[in-house]
Amino acid sequence: MKKGLITLAATLALTVGCAHAADRVSIGTGGTGGVFYAVGAGMADMLTAFDNDISANAEVTGASIENVRRVSMGQMTIGFSSGSTLYAGYSGEDPFEEKQNVLAIAALYPAILQVAATAASKAQSMADLKDLRISVGPPGSNSSVLAERMLKAHDAYNPDKIQYLSYGEATNAIKNGNLDASIILAGVPASAFIELTTTTDSKLVPINKENGEKLIAEYPYYTMTHVPAAIYNGNDVDTIAIGDPVILFTSKDADEDVIYRITQTIFDNLDTLGKVHPAAGLITKEKAPKTPIPLHPGATRYYSE
CATH class of the missing domain: 3.40.190.10 (Periplasmic binding protein-like II)
Structure with a gap:
């Protein structure tokens, strides 16, 4: 028992x-x-x-x-x-x-496609990026794919000027004077852009809303969004952007x-x-x-x- x-x-x-x-x-x-x-x-x-x-x-x-x-x-x-x-x-x-x-x-x-260019480049819009030295993110990354689509939507795609660098490499290249602009796809705030905007005179570049809406019509999984004001040093207004x-x-x-x-x-x-x-x-x-x-x-x- x-x-x-x-x-x-x-x-x-x-x-x-x-x-x-x-x-x-x-x-x-x-x-x-x-x-x-x-x-x-x-x-x-x-x-x-x-x-x-x-x-x-x-x-x-x-x-x-x-x-x-x-x-x-x-x-x-x-x-x-x-x-x-x-x-x-x-x-x-x-x-x-x-x-x-x-x-x-x-x-x-939202992971936001964020674009920053140096003050010396005088870039005020996506169209101004056509003749600048730009990094769009690592090759084959979601960042590079969306960045290329966005550049084409703004008639600013110039393969001779595009580089495929990691976000950290792109920030260092701008600091060393070897790059004019960086495009990244990330949540905000992104550490690469925190460093970039606090150590250089780089500013965010907005997309054109109409061109962004046309891109979304072709690729409906993207969304219109914005980078909030004051997220990055020296950027005091909301910056219109595209999100994945x-x-x-x-x-x-x-x-x-x-x-x-x-x-x-x-x-x-x-x-x-x-x-x-x-x-x-x-x-x-x-x-x-x-x-x-x-x-x-x-x-x-x-x-x-």
Whole structure:
């Protein structure tokens, strides 16, 4: 009897333990120095703290393209991606060879195409960049793709003048007099432009609203936005810009209840999430459902409530 009771107790303990086992949620982010990782790590901590049935962790990855592929294959639960890359994955467009198994959870914050030029260049508009030495970001990056599209929309694309540098390299090149302007795609404030505007006389360059709207008509996953005044030294007015919003997404096969609880926990605790990084403070419940691909049923259920 004693042996039987011990066995029963052990079985009950195991059963209770299994009943309360937390769902493991892995979040695909980006490099440790990027905004994806900063917000994703804060999100993982918050999900674990506010939902007793979730144990979340942020994974360091190569960002959007890797995240889309790995979430699609079920290697991670949710991930961060630019809207343009997620749309390409969902549609099976370059750089993806086939349609990816993904659905959206929420539009988070805008990654903004930010343009800065030196005072010596006298650039006041995108059209003025045509004959300047410009970096558009690393080759093949979302920054370079969107920058080239935007330059073409303003009839300012000049391949002989374009360089493909990292954001830090571009800032140093301007400081050394080897570059006139830098274009980056990032959340605000971006550390590269904080340094650039505090150590040089560089100023932000606005896009033309009409040209930006034409670009969005062709690529509907982009959005009109602005860089707020006073974000960067010496820039005292809002600067109109184009954005490639950051999207939180999951696989089509993800459990509806788990995705519902993830969505609920995030958006019922935005004040907490907003403290991890300035970009997270831009996330709103109103804009969240406006994603470039369809929403997962778990997210739809939360928004409909």
